[in-house]
Amino acid sequence: MVLVFAEATNGKFKKAAHEAITYGTKTAAAMGTECVALTIGQVENAGDLGRFGATKVYNVNSDATATFDSGVYAAAIAEAAKQLGAKVIVMIHDSTGKSVMGRVAARLDAGSAPGVNSVPTVSGGGLTVRKSVFSGKAFAEVEITSEYKVISVAGNSIPVEETGAAATVESLDLALPASRTKVLETQRATGRIPLPEAELVVSGGRGLKGPENWNVIEDLAEALGATTACSRPVADVDWRPHHEHVGQTGVAIRPNLYIAAGISGAIQHLAGVNNSKTIVVINKDPEAPFFKAADYGVVGDLFEVLPKLTEAVKAYKAS
């Protein structure tokens, strides 16, 4: 059996959870078994996860799960796997997934593959998955041979598929440790899709000259329904919030479309974005290294090009 930890934010499931269920369902099919979902805490409409292939949804909810503690969540996932007899555990490669995955693997003495981007191939008792390594500069195929196997799925790497219908939800009673993490405050930008999940991203670099000029980036993002990002020096000097910084030391993303304006394309920047499906580069310097990694390029002044692009997007959306 494949068990997918379907993470919810404020009780709601995001696209990444649907991707993880799709991934688990395909993995289960390759193994000739079924895929079930595990939800933790207070969640809405959990049965809906059946639409993406989960044959059953389990929920663990207690005082200990009211806020996030990696030890409690890991115990819930690992103990659920043991109780249900699931040998493959799938989760999302996001901040929650990264906080608990290692704990789950240690608890189950399992081999693990974090941040994979393909459905596994099955060989005997082993699973082989593909993941990006060296910050996007290469891919590796990793074989897991332990009895339990823990996998986390990189965002935007598995298209969501609807294959089933709503599933029944059953609550699981597990002995969980008490939470040791007191959450004082959660600050989350509202309104926008978080960067790691965004399919469309508009990003600005030092070429923007100052934070007061970001309206040209914001306007294009608004017209496209995209999320905004930035290069590292821009976050370093606080022109933009730290969580927008992409690259080797920032967030690694793989959107369908990445538009970079006023960014030179240093190798450490590319490391975080070169898995994007399509890259558009706007730079006034025709020699900017970013053009080598781009699908489409515009050599020009971003302060003229971006407003024109925004108008063109609006015209296209209106047509």
Place this chain on the structure above:
Amino acid sequence: MKLLVCVSKTPETTTKIQLTGDGSDVDTSGVKYIMNPYDEWYALVRALELKEAAGSGSVTLLNVGPADNDSVIRKGLAVGADDAIRVDAEGSSSLFIAKQIAAQAKEGNYDILFFGKETIDYNGSEVGAMVAELLDVVYVHEASKLEVSGTTATVTRDIEGGVEIVEVELPLVVSAAKGMAEQRIPNMRGIMMAKRKPLKVVPAVDAAVSTKVTHYDLPPEKSAVKLIEPDDMTELVRLLHEEAKVI
């Protein structure tokens, strides 16, 4: 305060990755190695700052790896750590490494165990959480801020599109992200002193290895960029819609 900083060795950030002919391995000839940036810039420096603020305590480095890694460990000693332990092993799967670290940590009774948020080679983001579970200690991943007062730590961790601020009791396992501290460049005196600081080499404990890389490949070469006239953004939108099919 007794602090442990787990450090790994990674290729320098500008390294161009090349493979051996059949993709069975990474071609390491000519690759320059450094200490993993998250371990050096953020975890190690914050540990030093906490020790300095407390006016007492120790900062110990721990690496699981072969003798080649000593130069990276010496760099950490030059930045300011007091001593170091190297578990003599070919670093292999994450859980193997975590079990080595946990075995050493059990003996050391550390108040805080520092990790980087990920290594920039295999991008696992998992060893810290594994060690926390093996030791049954609280874990905070991807922390961009860490304050300690008495036995209580206040930690800001990065989450999608924001941050979460949490309070935990020591002992704590924490992984460091950008923001936790500012990189320190070792000075001449630090480099000289590092040569005389203790670096203990210990044998590995028995642990299974249950993951292995069976093949590597490189991303396909990008075809040449298609240039669009800056005056013709309608054409760019058309291409994004009709050719790239992304909008």
